[in-house]
Amino acid sequence: MSAKNENAARRRTHGHSTAADLKASAAPGPAPSSAFVEVPNSKQFYIGGKWVDAVGNAVIDVANPATEEKIAEVSIGNATDVDLAVAAARAAFPSFSRTTVDFRLKLLRRIAERYEARQDDLAKAITAEMGAPLQFSRDVQVKAALSHFRNAADTLQAYGWASTLGTTRVVREPIGVCGLITAWNWPLMLVTSKLAYALAAGCTTVLKPSEIAPLSNLILAQVLHDAGVSPGVFNLVNGDGPGVGHALCAHPDVDMISFTGSTRGGIEVAKTAAGTVKRVHQELGGKSANIILPDANLAEAVPAGVLRSYSNSGQGCLAPTRMLVHRSQLDEVIELARNAANTVVTGDPQDSQTRLGPLVSQAQYDRVQGYIQSGLDEGATLVAGGLGRPTGLKRGYYARPTVFAHVTPDMKISREEIFGPVLSILSYETEDEAIAIANDTVYGLAGYVHSGSLEHARSVAAQLRAGRIYINMAFNDMISPFGGYKQSGNGREYGVVGFEEFLEIKAILGYEAA
Ligand code: NDP
Numbered sequence: 001m002s003a004k005n006e007n008a009a010r011r012r013t014h015g016h017s018t019a020a021d022l023k024a025s026a027a028p029g030p031a032p033s034s035a036f037v038e039v040p041n042s043k044q045f046y047i048g049g050k051w052v053d054a055v056g057n058a059v060i061d062v063a064n065p066a067t068e069e070k071i072a073e074v075s076i077g078n079a080t081d082v083d084l085a086v087a088a089a090r091a092a093f094p095s096f097s098r099t100t101v102d103f104r105l106k107l108l109r110r111i112a113e114r115y116e117a118r119q120d121d122l123a124k125a126i127t128a129e130m131g132a133p134l135q136f137s138r139d140v141q142v143k144a145a146l147s148h149f150r151n152a153a154d155t156l157q158a159y160g161w162a163s164t165l166g167t168t169r170v171v172r173e174p175i176g177v178c179g180l181i182t183a184w185n186w187p188l189m190l191v192t193s194k195l196a197y198a199l200a201a202g203c204t205t206v207l208k209p210s211e212i213a214p215l216s217n218l219i220l221a222q223v224l225h226d227a228g229v230s231p232g233v234f235n236l237v238n239g240d241g242p243g244v245g246h247a248l249c250a251h252p253d254v255d256m257i258s259f260t261g262s263t264r265g266g267i268e269v270a271k272t273a274a275g276t277v278k279r280v281h282q283e284l285g286g287k288s289a290n291i292i293l294p295d296a297n298l299a300e301a302v303p304a305g306v307l308r309s310y311s312n313s314g315q316g317c318l319a320p321t322r323m324l325v326h327r328s329q330l331d332e333v334i335e336l337a338r339n340a341a342n343t344v345v346t347g348d349p350q351d352s353q354t355r356l357g358p359l360v361s362q363a364q365y366d367r368v369q370g371y372i373q374s375g376l377d378e379g380a381t382l383v384a385g386g387l388g389r390p391t392g393l394k395r396g397y398y399a400r401p402t403v404f405a406h407v408t409p410d411m412k413i414s415r416e417e418i419f420g421p422v423l424s425i426l427s428y429e430t431e432d433e434a435i436a437i438a439n440d441t442v443y444g445l446a447g448y449v450h451s452g453s454l455e456h457a458r459s460v461a462a463q464l465r466a467g468r469i470y471i472n473m474a475f476n477d478m479i480s481p482f483g484g485y486k487q488s489g490n491g492r493e494y495g496v497v498g499f500e501e502f503l504e505i506k507a508i509l510g511y512e513a514a
Contacts, residue, residue, distance in 0.1 A: 049231025092232025169511035174202035176255030286445030289438035341384035368420030444485025
């Protein structure tokens with residue numbers, strides 16, 4: 001079943017049976033994790049500064065991927081809910097766009113404080129809705145999302161809004177009402193990387209989070225309310241892409257869509273938004289190469305590459321899922337990769353030892369199994385992992401941390417984004433060949449280079465056609481530009497370039513005396 005069909009199967013009209021739809025609730029297995037999280041307003045939307053009932057009565061079940069059990073019900077909006085949210089955002093725009101920098105700095109800092117106070121609830125909600133290990137939700141997912149409020153404030157504080165060009169004054173102004181549409185794999189961080197900068201710029205917003213992982217964003221809406229965000233400046237309507245997402249993209253009163261999701265979704269969004277010529281910012285899929293140069297420290301580079309490709313259960317747009325190694329070092333790399341994969345603890349996300357939780361859904365599990373099967377069918381060598389669940393896990397959407405070697409660039413596992421813990425090892429003879437393989441993809445989100453020489457790594461980095469290059473697994477700087485080349489997107493987030501995505505440019509000619 002595709003993700004969309006699976007979601008349709010989970011969606012129903014309020015009042016019909018629920019738990020019976022969730023196929024695995026009867027499956028045997030270990031005791032379920034105590035991941036239930038109370039989200040009081042899950043059946044409501046946040047519009048115009050208030051929690052309001054949905055116009056229609058459709059709801060969807062949210063399931064915990066570790067237990068396959070229902071944990072919440074969320075209302076699914078329609079075009080009328082979107083109209084109400086956009087009207088609230090439009091009404092709030094004239095005053096919010098004219099607030100002072102100081103006002104918005106204080107607002108962002110109050111949001112950060114309120115958010116910090118709810119960090120534990122946010123982490124539990126993320127783990128419950130999409131399965132990230134709780135430790136990872138606490139230490140990485142939640143903190144990365146928080147960093148955007150702080151970084152947006154710092155960016156705003158330092159920003160020069162106007163400049164003079166001859167007799168012309170060039171000024172930047174907030175673009176207007178922004179629709180924010182996001183994926184489920186980093187349910188909060190993908191939202192705050194847009195929202196914090198939109199608010200810093202003076203824009204008003206309507207958020208449609210992923211219907212698969214909406215709970216953490218309902219808590220975020222309450223955080224914003226408690227921080228004193230003025231009515232209409234932030235609005236949230238839950239729903240699916242074809243319904244709420246489409247209505248937002250088509251809406252004539254929305255000035256910009258900032259979208260994070262699949263390349264397929266991004267294309268749909270751009271087509272819909274074209275009818276009203278709004279700005280469309282796209283952060284899309286990836287299939288990133290990790291070039292390990294012959295002069296790299298293999299004992300460090302290989303395990304680091306394996307573990308990074310499994311981060312967030314491999315459900316990461318930046319995942320370095322194509323490891324390119326020199327042919328003469330292949331045997332050594334295979335052994336190092338096997339050992340690294342076999343150390344990964346897969347299991348209950350509530351357990352502090354767990355590094356790999358479940359995939360987000362049955363559809364995602366089936367998709368990953370399909371790719372593992374295709375690797376076997378196309379003749380790649382299975383080095384670790386493989387089909388099925390890890391030993392001892394009888395329910396939950398757990399995949400085995402998998403490594404394939406002797407992968408060739410034409411194989412499906414080398415070309416397509418898998419979005420699961422499946423690493424492909426390819427080999428090269430010359431550096432030029434490695435760079436050509438790395439760039440031979442429709443994607444261009446990230447690239448990784450390992451070398452014992454910084455100069456050598458820099459020269460390879462310069463030849464990669466991707467938006468974010470990591471040398472020797474550099475730390476994930478949250479203020480450097482984030483975004484892709486080619487079919488990985490057309491925009492940048494984070495820091496000053498992310499901020500400027502939410503601005504229009506106005507030239508006032510004759511501003512200065514000639
Ligand atoms: P999807 O493209 O399926 O969905 C993303 C969002 O778009 C969801 O909220 C979805 O709604 C909505 N949507 C889907 N179709 C439409 C439409 N026609 N009009 C308007 N909105 C629509 O992606 P996933 O959620 O499955 O996320 C995984 C993908 O996201 C991967 O490809 C990954 O690489 C990419 N991604 C990219 C990142 C980046 O920064 N470059 C970061 C994280 C993920 P719903 O699903 O609720 O129906």
